[in-house]
Amino acid sequence: MTVSSAVPLLRVRELGVTHDGETTPAPASVSFDITPGEVVLLLGPSGSGKSTLTLALNGLLPQAVPATVTGSIEVDGLDTQTTPVAELSTRVGMVFQDPDAQLVTGTLLDEVAFGPENLRMPVAEVLARAEEALRRVGLWERRRENPDRLSGGGRQRLAIACALAMGSPLLVLDEPTANLDPAGIEEVYGALAELVTAGDRAILLVEHNLDAAVAFVDRVVVLDHDGFVAADGPVDDVLRGRAEDLHAMGVWLPVSTIAALRLRRAGFALEPLPLTPDELREALDAEPAPISRSLSERATSESKRAEPASSATRVITVRNLTLRRGRTEVLHGVDLDVLRGSFVAIVGANGAGKTSLIQALAGVVSPPKGTVHVDGLDVGRADARTLSSRIGFVFQNPEHQFIAHTVFDEIAHGLRRQHLPDDEVRTRTESLLTRFGLVAKADSHPFLLSGGQKRRLSVGTALVAGAPVLVLDEPTFGQDRARADELLSLLSELNAEGTTIVVVTHDMQLVTDYADHTVVLADGRVLAEGPTADLFADDALIARAGLRPPPLRRALRGVRNHPELSRIARLADLPELSRIARLADLPEAPEPTPTSRSQFRTDAVETTRSHPPRAIDPELRTRSAPTATHPPAPHASGGAA
Template sequence: MRALLSLDGISVRHEIHDVGWGPARPRQVTAALHAGEVVLLLGPSGCGKSTLTLTVNGLIPQVIGSHMDGTVTVGGHDTRTTPVPRLAAEVAMVFQDPDAQIVTGTVLDEVCFGPENLLRPASDVISMAEQALRQVGLWDRRHDAPEHLSGGGRQRLAIACALALRTPVLVLDEPTANLDPAGVDEVFRTLREVTAGRDRAVLLVEHNLDAAIDLVDRVIVLDADGRVVLDGPARSTLADNADKLVELGVWLPAAALAALRLRTAGIVLDPLPLTPRELAAALDATPALPAPLQRASRAPVSQTAISVRGLSVLRGPAKVLDIADLDIGAGEFVAVVGSNGAGKTTLAQALAGVITARRGAVTVDGLDPATADPRLLAERVGFVFQNPEHQFITSRVDDELAYGLRVRGVPAEEIEARVGELLDRLGLRELSAVHPFLLSGGQKRRLSVGTALVTRPRVLVLDEPTFGQDRERAAELLTLLDALHADGTTVVVVSHDMTLVAEHATRVVVLGGGRVIADGPPEEIYADAELLATADLRPPPIAQAVRALTHHPGWHGLTRLADLPAVETSS
C-alpha cells in the first residue's frame, strides 16, 4: 500500500541568534503513514515534535527559516519543492497556537477561506464549512468575530478549518490543549467520525493520552535528541514500554501511572491498564487492597490575599464576567475551572491588572490591579498569560528573565543569580541565547512561568501553566508551584486539567456564564455529578476508575494519584 505521508531521514536545524545553527531537532526521523492510520507522536518537550509537523505541509523549509535534511513526501509530492498552496490540497494542519492561523473577520469566513483558495464551487464551500462548524459546535457562532471566542473556542475554530479541507492527510498539534473536558470529548468524537472511513492518515501530537488512547492506532516516540526510539501499535507500545516512557519524561495515561505507583506498594496489575475502565477492572480483580493514603489537613486561612466585589467585565454588548463576591486567602492554592467561555481567563486577567475596563472592586495583596503602579503591581502579582508569546519582549531567553529585575534596579549580581537559578530549574540553560519565539511550545510556557516567578511575587496567577509540557517538565513546574505555595505564596491557576486540579489545588472555584457557580475543595467538587455536567467538567481519570469499583468501596472517594498506596522513593 502506498504511503500517504513518508518521512525519510528528517533532521531540522534552526538558526540561533548570535550562535549559529542549533542542534538538529528532530534528528534522522524515518516513518510512513498509510490510509486509515491515526499515529500519535510522543516525546519530551523540545525534541522537535512541532517542528516535524511543520515539515509535512512544506512550511519547513519553504517558509520558516531552517535547514532541513531528508525528504518528506505527501500524496506523491516532495514538500521541499512543491509550493505550499499546492500542498494545502493534500494536508491540513491545526497549529499548536490557533491564533497563528486565523486570518479573517468572522468564524464562517475563516472556515470558508481554505476551500475557497482550493477553488471549490461556492455551494460546496458553504456545505463543507457548515459541516465542519457543526462538528465542533460553532455553527451558531458563525457570524461572530474569531477574537470574540474564548481560547478554547479559537481552538475549535482551527480544527474546523482543517476538517473543512477534507484532505487525505490531517496533522494536529495539541488540538485539545485549550479545551474544557467536554470539548476534548467532542474533538475526539469528531476525529473518530472523520477517521471511521479509514481513508485518511492522521498525525497527532497530544499530551492528553487519556482521551487519545482509544483513537490512535500507532505510536511514534522521540527521545530528547529527537530520534525515533519506539514505533509500534499504540496499546502494546505504551503498555510494554511504560518504564522507558517514564524515564523519557513523556506522558502516559493516568491509569498506567496509577498502576506504576501501585507497583511500588507490591500491587501488580498485569496487563498494564490504559483506561479508567481497565484500571477499575484490574483493581476489582485484586482480592485485597490497602487503605488509601489520607490527604493532609489544610491549615486555616487567616488573611485575605484577593478580594472581589461586584466585578463585571463587558466584551461588546455581552457581559463575560459577573462576580458578586470572591475571597481568596493568603497562601491558598486555588484552581479556577469551567467550560470554554465561562470567564476564567477574563477573571485571571482582571486579577493581574491586564484588564482595566471593568466595574467593581478588586484588591490583590492590598492593591487595585486596574490603578496600581505597574512596577509595584508586578512586584506583588506575577501573571502567566494563556499564550506565552503575548508576554515576550526581548530577543534572548536570559534577557527575558532578567528584564523585570533590571527595570526595578536590582543589582547585576543578584539578577545573574536569580536568572541562573531559573534557567537551571526550568531546563532552559542551554537555550539562554535563543530568541524566545524560536523555542518549542513547552519551552515557551516554561519561560513565561519563569518571567512571573523571577520577581518573587506574593500572589501568582497562571493561565494554563502546563500547556504544551511533557510529563517531566509539567511535574517540575507543579513541584515548583507546590513549593511556593508551601512557603506562603498565593497561587491561582486557571486550568482545564482535572488531574492537575485534583492533585495540587486546595480549593476549586467553578465558573459558569461568568459567575461563580461552585466553590469548595476538589473532592467535594468532583463528587457533585450534576455540577460537573452543568460546567462541562469531568472527574479526573483516577476518580472515574475508583468510583466504578464493586469490591473496594473504601476507595470510592479518591481523586488523586497521591492518595494511592505507594512506597515513596527519594528519586
C-alpha cells in the same frame, strides 16, 4: 479500523531540522510512514522536535520558516521541500498548537470558507464544506460571529473546522485539545472519529492529554530527548509494553497507566497494564489484594492537604465585578475571596469567563475601580509596575509576554527593573534557567523555543519579581510529563513558602492533585466554590458545569474487590498502602457507567450527533456552596496528565 496496505500517504526519512540560530537539530533523525486510515500519536518530551516535525509536513518549514532540513518528507508522492505550500495544503490539513496563528477573517463562516475559496471551488461546495465542518465542532450557530469573540478553546475548534473543510487526506493536529473543556474534547474526538471511519484519511496527532486520545489512536511514534525515534508500534505494544521506559523519559501516559505503575510497586499485579479508567477498575476487580504488605495497619490521623485556616487573611478580594469585552458582558457581578497562602484552581467550560476573571485580577484587563483588590492594592487604579510587585501573571499563550531577544535577557529583564547589581542579576537568572531546564537555550530567541520551553520561560519571567501572588493560565499546556511535574512541584514549593497560587486549567487531575480550593465558573458567574475534594464529590455540580470527574476518580470509584481504594483521587496517595488501609471502612462510591475502549469511536460519533452543548441550568447560576456527599479525599503532590 482497517489500515490500508497501499503506498504510504506520508513517508518521512531521516528527517533532521536545525532552526536558524541553533546548532542542535530537533528532531535529529526521524523515519516513519503513515498509510491511509491510520491515526498515529506522536509523543516525546518537550524540545524533542514534535511541533517542528509537524511544520515540516506541509512545507512551512523550510519554505516559510528558515531552517536547515536534512532527510526527506513525501506527502502523497510530493516532496515537501520543493512543492509549493499552497499545493501541499490540499494534501495536508494543519491545526497548530496556537489557533490564533492561523485565523485571519472576520467571521467564523468566512474563516472556514477561506481555504476552499482559495482552491477556486464552486460556491455551493465551499458553503457545504464550511457548514459541515462548523457543525462537526459545534460552532455552526455562531457562524456569523467574529473569531475574536471565541474563547481559546472555541478558537481551537474553529481551527480544526478550517482543516476539515480543506478535505486533505492527511490531517496534522498539534495538541488540538489543549485549550478545550472536557465536553469540547469529547466533541472534537467524536468529530475526528467520524472523519477517519471511512479509512481514506490519516491523522497525525501530537497530544499530551492521552486520557482522551488513547482509545482513538492506532499507533504511537515516540521521539526521545535527542530527537530520535525511541519507539514505533501499535498502541498496546508501546504504551503498555514500554510504559516504564516512557515514564522515565518524561513522556505523558494516561492517568490510569501512571496509577497502575504506582500500584504495581505497592504489590498489585495489574497485567496487562491498564490504559483507561475502565481497564484499571476491571483489572483491580480481577485480582486479590496484594500480599507483600499488610493492609491492616491503622493510623491515628489521615494525611490530607488542608485548606488555609479560616483565620487567614484575604489576599485577593473581588466584589461585584462586571466586565465587558467589546459589547459583550463576560463577567456578571462576581464576588470572590482568595486567602493568603492558598492554592486555588479556577475551572469551568469554555467561555465561562475563567481567563477574563484572572486577567482582571492581574490588571491585564483593567477592572472597574474598587472591584478588585490584591494585597490591599486597588487593581483598577494601580500602574503596571506597582501591580507587578503584588501579582505575577502567566499568559495562556507564552509569546504574548516576551519582549527580549534572548532567553537570558527575558528572565533578567525583571531583575534589572529592580536595579539589582549585574552580578546578582546574572546569578539569579542562571539559577532560574537551570531550574527550568533552559540553560542550553540562554542565547536563543524566545520565539524559537518549543511550546513547552516557552511555557517554562513565561513562568520564569513571572517568578523573578517575587510577587506574593502568582496567577497562571493553563500552566501545563505544551509541557512533557517531567517538566509539568517539575513546574507543579515548584509551584507547590512556592505555595508552601507562602506564595498564593491561582491557576486556570481544564486538567481535572491537576486540580485534584494540587489545588486545596476550587472555584467553578459558568456563564460568567461563580457557580460554586469550596474545598476541591468537596466539589469533586458533587457529581451533579460537575456535570452541570460541563466538566468531568478526574480520570483517577472515574477509575477507582466503584472498585468492588478493593473498596479501600475508592476514596483515593490523587496519584501520589496510591503507593502508601498504610494510608489506603485507613480508608478501608469508608463507603464505596457509586460506579460510573463504563464505555469500552473498543466502542470509543462509534460512541464518540453518536455523542457528537445526539448531544450538542447544553446550557447551564439557570438555577445553578448563583453563588452557592457545594454539598459534599463524602468526606474529602486525601491530598499530596502528584503529576497530572
